[in-house]
Amino acid sequence: MNRLYHYPLSPFSRKVRLALGEKRIEVELVEERYWEQGIEFLRRNPAGQVPVLRMNGRHYCDSQAICEYLDEAVPTPPLFPRDTEGRYEVRRLCAWFDDKFHREVTAKLMGERVFKKLRGGGVPDSAAVKAGSRDIKTHLGYMTFLLESRRWLAGNDMTLADFAAAAQLSCLDYVSDVPWDKYEAVKDWYAKIKSRPAFRSILADQVPGFRPAVHYADLDF
């Protein structure tokens, strides 16, 4: 049986769960408190991060490397378009959400208010939380700009870029940190992706000590 070592509120784990779900690759989910850096876990991934995918007896890590691997090993349905320019745009946007959005928004809002509590790291830094709350608006504005001329974020087909973005936003949505009402186009896009079968297990996630927002699992939020 394939296995995914993950953490429910890890956006990178969610990105891989969405890719696996879309490709109908079944995995056993194993929750990993990766910040405790157990020796067994470090053997599976010396980088000490989730997700780690065990597939065909091997371990795979880094969410982008895993998704590129899955797309080459199991090509249908594709996570990338066929043309080189379109593939570039998907990768550019994956990096945008994995790096820039995560650093400017998710790491600040989730990092300060959820992971600090989970790890016992002290009180949230209010300046960081404030910066995250400010910067999410810039990102939602950028997504609105993209969605003005495209059905999905990287073009007219759903791709890995949509999963990378939805992975970040769904974690923030769990703790009710997304001001959807001011960004109708992004809300519509999220409602579309939220209704994919691949999203179901994510909407069922529960983290002790953090109750999900009332609308979190609601498809007509």
Place this chain on the structure above:
Amino acid sequence: MNRLYHYPLSPFSRKVRLALGEKRIEVELVEERYWEQGIEFLRRNPAGQVPVLRMNGRHYCDSQAICEYLDEAVPTPPLFPRDTEGRYEVRRLCAWFDDKFHREVTAKLMGERVFKKLRGGGVPDSAAVKAGSRDIKTHLGYMTFLLESRRWLAGNDMTLADFAAAAQLSCLDYVSDVPWDKYEAVKDWYAKIKSRPAFRSILADQVPGFRPAVHYADLDF
């Protein structure tokens, strides 16, 4: 003419310069003080980072997305092996050096002592410098481990993973921050990659206010 907006001591710019050089794609290099975030530069790349490649009238950004694009658009010589497992390993290691090595080592050593000075950001944080000096040894140890069973970092052929690693290390080597002598296998690997024609322009880099280490451009260092 193709053009690369870059900064000499940006490892991500160097990674793309190495990929371009290996593929013999000529570009005009335009130095960009990207942290000043001019409006023209943000139009080329809303993420506000270097490198940005202008090619065939379009702009491309994010070093990994650019290199993947170059490899698809100009397949020879390849930056990745042909097999899926091998391609995964290259991408895993690119993420290792671009994310983990950069965050734990380059951002601490270069960020504190070079970029803070360039940007006028105050005195170096000595705890960060100390952590970077400690963690580079762990990374050089990991590279030694990889090179025990491989000729290059990701396997027996030179790939983008080698460029990602050499891009980080060559920046640190400019300011003499690499304890080569204790890591012979890594030193031998670096001497091999340093002698590639693609490396020449990198060895000629000069940053005002920071003189390169004496051995920096020496192929028999």
